[in-house]
Amino acid sequence: MKNKYTIRITEQDFNRCRTTVLSDLPKEGAAFLLAGRKVIGASEELIVRRIVDVPKSKYRIQENYHLDISPKAINGLISLCERNNLGVILCHSHPTDSSYSPSDDHGEKRIAESIWKNIPNVPVGSLLISPTKVRARIWKPKDGYKPVSSVTILGRHIRKIFLNGRDHKTNTPSDIYDRQILAFGNKGQAILSNAKIAIVGLGGTGSPVAEQLVRMGVKDIVLIDPDVFDPSNITRVYGSTYEDGYKRFLHTYRLRKKKIPKVELMSKHLKKINPEIYIQPIRDSVVKTDAAKLLLDRDIIFCCTDEHWGRSIVNQIAYQYLIPVIDMGVRIDAKDKKIHGAFGAIHILRPDKPCLWCYEFLNADRIRAESLPEHERKSLLREGYVQDIDSKAPSVISLTTSISGHAVTAFLQLMTDFMGPAGDLARLNYFIMEGTVGRGSSGIKESCVCKKVRGYGDLMGLPTL
Ligand SMILES: [Zn+2]
Numbered sequence: 001m002k003n004k005y006t007i008r009i010t011e012q013d014f015n016r017c018r019t020t021v022l023s024d025l026p027k028e029g030a031a032f033l034l035a036g037r038k039v040i041g042a043s044e045e046l047i048v049r050r051i052v053d054v055p056k057s058k059y060r061i062q063e064n065y066h067l068d069i070s071p072k073a074i075n076g077l078i079s080l081c082e083r084n085n086l087g088v089i090l091c092h093s094h095p096t097d098s099s100y101s102p103s104d105d106h107g108e109k110r111i112a113e114s115i116w117k118n119i120p121n122v123p124v125g126s127l128l129i130s131p132t133k134v135r136a137r138i139w140k141p142k143d144g145y146k147p148v149s150s151v152t153i154l155g156r157h158i159r160k161i162f163l164n165g166r167d168h169k170t171n172t173p174s175d176i177y178d179r180q181i182l183a184f185g186n187k188g189q190a191i192l193s194n195a196k197i198a199i200v201g202l203g204g205t206g207s208p209v210a211e212q213l214v215r216m217g218v219k220d221i222v223l224i225d226p227d228v229f230d231p232s233n234i235t236r237v238y239g240s241t242y243e244d245g246y247k248r249f250l251h252t253y254r255l256r257k258k259k260i261p262k263v264e265l266m267s268k269h270l271k272k273i274n275p276e277i278y279i280q281p282i283r284d285s286v287v288k289t290d291a292a293k294l295l296l297d298r299d300i301i302f303c304c305t306d307e308h309w310g311r312s313i314v315n316q317i318a319y320q321y322l323i324p325v326i327d328m329g330v331r332i333d334a335k336d337k338k339i340h341g342a343f344g345a346i347h348i349l350r351p352d353k354p355c356l357w358c359y360e361f362l363n364a365d366r367i368r369a370e371s372l373p374e375h376e377r378k379s380l381l382r383e384g385y386v387q388d389i390d391s392k393a394p395s396v397i398s399l400t401t402s403i404s405g406h407a408v409t410a411f412l413q414l415m416t417d418f419m420g421p422a423g424d425l426a427r428l429n430y431f432i433m434e435g436t437v438g439r440g441s442s443g444i445k446e447s448c449v450c451k452k453v454r455g456y457g458d459l460m461g462l463p464t465l
């Protein structure tokens, strides 16, 4: 398999970087991008954590086709990488669309080698920006440079710049999707068909999300859920039937629960809708390392679990790997079998937007309770030391379905940008008792995990089991 190299950066960072290096046209400009890395099989991606400006005083020569940065600035960069355990993408500009020059080749190689002399093997890449073009490459120790095939820019939508001239493949059967193509065009449909998605949790919100995605033409889905199907799930799990819940014994009227894993049931159902889809059904919790790893090559992750522990892992992945997560939930407060309050929310989690900790949607005590073995939790619960996480919560299919619909619409925005600037969403509130839906947000907390892990990728561990 041929190696594939890519770069991932937020839209804010990309725009700032572009403005910085193009500010002195026709003279060249430079910036350093501190970067983490993700390696999956033969694919390697450099992930931008933040921009480090190179002050003009640190340019030794700044001309139209030549830029030389002082050794002092390079040494400063090396110690920054060393202190933070990060690599770097060297960024500079050209006044025209010309490619890398021999002096670029020589200069970048020299910088890469002096970085590796101090910190062996950290990622080193390069970004060349001109007024109308982007070029990129990744340097490898003892192996020269490798061309980068695409740069993913993550903002209110996911924009991919293909550097080798290839765009999204557009071979979808248009007769099935003709109504949708009327809305999003052939390119939009191709983007949906090529999307790699994960759904964590297949209950009241996860199952209608899966159903909608497959009907829209999404073909590559990872499903993660540790639970088996229970007949009481029929009231809200799409794709499930009476037959999935019970096994009838021959010659008797006795019924027994079948205990089919939810991921298997869902996968069978989705393949009936579209036999050509590729599904990876994972019957495990996302707090397990092997399950969480399957999220890392996805374009978008849907977080549809109520568990705080699992949500905290998915939340962290959004910022550490710059993979947008659409989190959703519905809460119904009922007392004496009567609803007193009902609220739904979706969060679009991505760098530059608050995370679930910033919103105070995650609770450390609850995560602790969820991480305890069952017998220990039960005895601590009797003594009043942990929260009760085992009692059943009310759930209603129309409410979980509404929220899942809003979540899939947020997915469409991320993939196609059909909403334009209004699609810069952080959160949507569904005030069920008032009958209203509206935008929401919050500040980003100063020392939050979403800031600490941003862009590190594999260069920092995930708190999984
Ligand atoms: Zn150059």
Ligand SMILES: [Zn+2]
Residues within 6 Å of the ligand: 354, 355, 356, 357, 358, 359, 444, 445, 448, 449, 450, 451
């Ligand atoms: Zn946060």
